[in-house]
Amino acid sequence: MSEARPRRAASQWAVAWRRFKRNKSGLIGGAIVVFFILVALVGPYLVPYPARSYQSLYEGDAGDPPSFKHPFGVEVSGIDVFSEVVDSTKNDLYVGLAATLITTLIGVAIGALAGYFKGAVSDILLGVTQMFFVIPVLLLILLFARVFSVLVFKGLGLTLIVLILSFFGWSSIAFIVRGETLRLKEMEFVQAARSLGARPFRLLFRHIVPNILSPVIVIATLNIAGFILTEVVVSFLGFGDPNTSTWGLLLNEGFPYVRTTWWVALFPGLAVVFSVLGFNLMGDGLSDALNPRLRE
């Protein structure tokens, strides 16, 4: 008889998804990310020139500005910028996603342990987390990247960078996870589970961890953006892998000749800006969707 629409009981995730859909900038970010993923997966098969190819040199197009044949121009060395930018997409995304995956695992583990247990273990973990948070991480990454890339690890390629980034980049997640664990530990549903005889690790991973997913997802998404930016710096300075196309490597190759071939610096940079922007916008959108702040 009533005309008021009944409230559909909705799961936490359904509500968040609905909220995310309403967030314009979050959707734009998501669209950009999807676009780049598609480029990464399909692009390399569609580009005119294979990766790291100097073919254009033999065609006499070296150093040419953007044209129909070379939409993003050609490097002085004969490398077609457009093909390279597209090829690099999968590599940059690889670094961003892989490093985020590893740091999230490390961060959640360390953060949860630090938050759940009391005493020396927890204090040491907290101290280590704080240390990695405070130090000039990029500087050490650059140092490690340079030093290790000249040694036996040459065969690892970008994976070396991923490992170095992962070693240094887990502290932001660990902090959030520790904070949330501390908060949730005292909540009633945890006390209830404990009163039913659940042992610490079960409590930790079956009850607490699922509830910290929201902030972790947000930070992880933003971390992808950060890791891509870091990779760009590492490769730009020449400390990355010279055999794998990345946007940073392109900037490294283009910079010495930027006065005459400015397109080599512009387009890879734009690719970085938009991919990072995409992840940042998506992260913000997720943050708004997963953390309701409206008073009603």
Next chain:
Amino acid sequence: MASLVRYIIRRLLFMIPVFLGVAILTFFAGNAAGNPINLIRVGLRNPSPAVLRALEAYYHLDQPVWLRFLYWLGDVLHGNLGVSISGRPVLSQIGPWTFTTLELQVLSLILAVVIGIPVGVFSAKHQYSKTDYAITSVAIFGYSMPTFWLGIMLIIVFSFYLGWLPSNGAVSVSYPWWGSWALDPIAHLILPTAVLTYVSLATIVRLVRANMLEVLRQDYILAARASGLSERTVTYRYALRNAISPVVTIIGLGFGAALSGAPALETTFSWPGLGYAFTQAATNLDIPLVQGITVVITVMVLVANLITDLVYAVLDPRVTVQ
């Protein structure tokens, strides 16, 4: 007051193991090939015998690893950073470089804070307005781009295309920019400062805005308004005061991050500071130099953090209680 002092001492004590941690990591990097000399040889096939002898003594190569670390740490703490592969002592070169880097970093930081905080407050107070969207969009682009790349773009436009500003160095060599030796350094400062300020601004505006929005939602702000306090008092003495503490922390961390970004930014502008020197040293595998710079930058970052902690504690006394 006493709790403030105790808090600062606690933070100082915390910095010590952090410094040790970085020292260990830096030492480890230098010894990645067994010992630093091996690594140097990868980059420089035949270092000068004099330099080799000096470095062999400095690194105590005949000792086991852990003793080598302690010797090196001891040297570092006494200011002895060894000699670079060029033969020149590391420490003596670091002074001028540090000044040049700080010139750029501190100026940008001040500008970013002075502009960023009011803009962030404005943006928060006018949430959902067109200006707010504009500011937020400009800010989000700011921290989505590599700082050095923005530098390259500005160089292309303002140096190569328009010719208005210089593209490298901190001072000109033969001919002063704008015809004046007094104005010349300023001309050189403009582009790198603009780049660094913009990127720092982006983070600060975003953070101030987010915190202000959070604080303005609080009951005590509503209560302050209910007490008849003017909008200006409520915004600045109540809301901003409560919103600013996390911003202070981020400014401190941001300074550390900016210093970390110095290698790329200074390389782009050939800015003769610690960052540029770091890049050259790392590229040349000049291990003593690169280790020395890393240590110096780390110390600067830790000092910046301590200052930040102090300011934070003054603003928000809650943090001094354990």
Next chain:
Amino acid sequence: MDEKLLEISNLRTYFFTEAGVVKALDGMSLEVYKGQAVGLVGESGSGKSVTAQSVLRIVPRPGRIVDGSVKFEGEELLTKKEDEMRKLRGRKMAIVFQDPTTSLNPLYTVEKQLTDILMLHKDLSKDDASKQALHLLDRVGIQDPERRLKTYPHELSGGMKQRIAIARALACDPVLLFADEPTTNLDVTIQAQVLELLKQLQRELNMTMVMITHDMGIIADMTERVTVLYAGKVMEVADTQTLFKSPKHPYTEALLKAVPSVKQTRALEVIPGNIPNLIEPPTGCVFHPRCKYAKDVCVKKEPELERVEEGHYAACHFWRELELEGRGG
């Protein structure tokens, strides 16, 4: 007759959010006479707090008063300029908020929070203001006031914090006090103390108090007249005793049934359903989806506030026909 201190007529306060327009107050009226202790009762989300915020015109964004009239001491408040309103806030009218943990500024000492207001409205020197603050703490029953002045809110218990919030509200002897769920966030034992304090202060200062609450027990204890609010509209207005003995609106009956008492032998009745969606409120009578007496006309036509007898009004199509259960005492 006593003079009318506050007269709210047909007040509409809407919140313009991304999800839609939330009609927090949709044609609400209230009359308060000087010296009265009046109750404003309803569930969370009924618009009670928004009423107090609307009177002081501090409704937070994205809320706005869109229609109606609020007369205080005979003067229309909605047309006043902002700096005129500011002179009234804290000085002639004040609010005690629900949660003292969030309504007190965590970064300022107790002293500063009190002296700020004293110096603002009363033009006192810092020393005089401090002395006044001390006196205020004493009046709200705080032991060892000299020491408490220098403490920060996070160092105090809930009950003490609320006393300080009350002291802050009363700093300049306002004639009208809104107490917005002042005890909801406190322990039960402390609740009684704070309510007792409010009663005592109201008597001593001959202050007019609007007690905003969802708790009928507090209404019975503290007020002489009460307005029942639901989804931003007035359901019933009456003297407290009359409302309890013979309620004329189904919602009032339901609220009364939900309060436990020692003599109770039957089960507590919970009001079925949830508060309505204020963006798209139900048609006709706002309460009809949850009303066990609802008929066709309730879905189609919105009832007006009709006079039951002198001083007693109800907004229900069937107040004459329904035999509703009240509570004896």
